[in-house]
Amino acid sequence: MDTKRILWAVLWVFTAGLMAVCGGIAGGWWATQYAVATVGASNPDQVTSTTTTNKEIIHVETTEIETAITDAVAKVSPAVVTVVGVIPGQMTFFGPAPDEQVSGSGVIISEKGYIITNNHVVEGTKSLKVIFADGSEREAHIVGTDPFADLAVLKVSGKVPAVAVLGNSDVLKPGETVIAIGSPLGAFRNTVTVGVVSATGRAIDTGRGYVMEDLIQTDAAINHGNSGGPLVNLAGEVVGINTLIVRNGGNGDVAEGLGFAIPSNTVRAVAEQIIRQGYVARPYLGIEWQGITPAIAARYHLPVQWGVYVVRVAPDSPAAKAGIRRGDIIFQIGETKLDEKHPFINALFDHKPGETVPLKVIRDGKTITVEVTLGERKIH
Known part of the structure; x- marks a missing residue:
């Protein structure tokens, strides 16, 4: 092939490639503009679409898993509600601030009108309503809550x-x-997202002195407003209640696809107690305490890295009856040695009211064992 032919061939290939790139950019720009225009249309009923008759229509067969997903959604979605609450405005220097509206999700678990959601969705609210899948609304009231499990039952x-x-x-x-x-976001009612169980048995530090344990980790998209909504399996059963997302790691790294749900077996146990008696029974020791961490232990030259320092013992409490004193350091409850993964509250709540539990205590530099019979604390 002579030089002119080679030159023309190269030029032709370059021109064709450039046209393809430009066409792709223009097509992408047009698709973006169309999507924005459609979503932002003031009257969606007037948006129309046309089909080009001279192009082949591609038929895609529905897979078994897609059918299972749509069947599961059809089964559960009518039982999913939007929970809307009103929190009283706080008093400021200039007077009371306006009331604040909060929202989340929930799911109906009984024909008697019981609805499960997260405690943090309804905490501090003075009034509540639920919006059903069909858009109808109804007033709701709180039957009981368990802040430790982040669950609440409405009716x-x-x-x-x-x-x-x-x-x-x-x-x-x-x-x-x-x-x-x-x-x-409280706006896109009954939104469906799909993912997988990323892991089970996860633990998340709440920053409130205890760890939420045995959580289900999922990469199904969970956003603000999803709290309290169901996590569903392909059989159309609720296997978890969505509770939180993690956006940032401790070192500042940004994370995506880190959603967590409370297992349905935990939900069932808590809901049954609340529905039956209006509260969740938790074990009660009767002390005020200060947590011990390695940093605190090093600063005050304490004999253990993890534990709790007893600040006060409530009169006539289980701790008082067992002989626990101010200044004692509790570092083990039953068989559980306290550490970062096993905080005091979690270790205590592993036991039941009325149970007699040995506590490992450091008093005056000596390790002793104190047997305590736990009382009952009613968590409302």
């Missing part, structure tokens, strides 16, 4: 549109498909 009067079934979270396996349903 509405009258007939409910549907009831979700609580499944067995103990059989969940990593990699299993799960579906999150809820109202992200």
